[in-house]
Amino acid sequence: MFNRILVLCTGNICRSPVAEAMLRAGLPSKTIESAGLGALVDHPVDPIAAELALQSGLDVSQHSARQATIAMFRDADIILVMSEGQRTRVAEQDPAASGKTMLIGHWLPGRPDIPDPYKKSREAFAHVHQLLDDAVNAWLPRLK
Numbered sequence: 001m002f003n004r005i006l007v008l009c010t011g012n013i014c015r016s017p018v019a020e021a022m023l024r025a026g027l028p029s030k031t032i033e034s035a036g037l038g039a040l041v042d043h044p045v046d047p048i049a050a051e052l053a054l055q056s057g058l059d060v061s062q063h064s065a066r067q068a069t070i071a072m073f074r075d076a077d078i079i080l081v082m083s084e085g086q087r088t089r090v091a092e093q094d095p096a097a098s099g100k101t102m103l104i105g106h107w108l109p110g111r112p113d114i115p116d117p118y119k120k121s122r123e124a125f126a127h128v129h130q131l132l133d134d135a136v137n138a139w140l141p142r143l144k
Helices: 015-026 047-055 070-075 083-092 095-100 124-143
Strands: 002-007 029-037 078-081 102-103
Touching: 002 015, 002 070, 002 083, 002 124, 015 029, 015 047, 047 124, 070 083, 070 095, 078 083, 078 095, 083 095, 083 102, 095 102
Parallel strands: 002 029, 002 078, 078 102
Antiparallel strands: none
């Protein structure tokens, strides 16, 4: 089963920490972590992403961005990424992880990538937040 879930994005300050918090809320007995493939190490969650998370009842105030490592890939039972490009990057870094790396948007209609809202408008962040909420809710019954 999927007891250790790793969520990846680029900087680990917008998408993956929010998705991590959403998954933790829905799967309290699982170990859920996030990291970035090009992390802004030690940075907090972007203020707009944090505000939207808080409005959804999620606390990301203690988050500190960290860089993804091969050890993290190997420890995870499943790795959820935001885009096909990120899926490719994980496979390049650790070919053994490719079979357990999936798009977080996999179960959404059209299996969309979740776009990066970094340095974009509040509307872009709100759109991404809704996509993440929909994607996580689609994953929850499959990860229990």
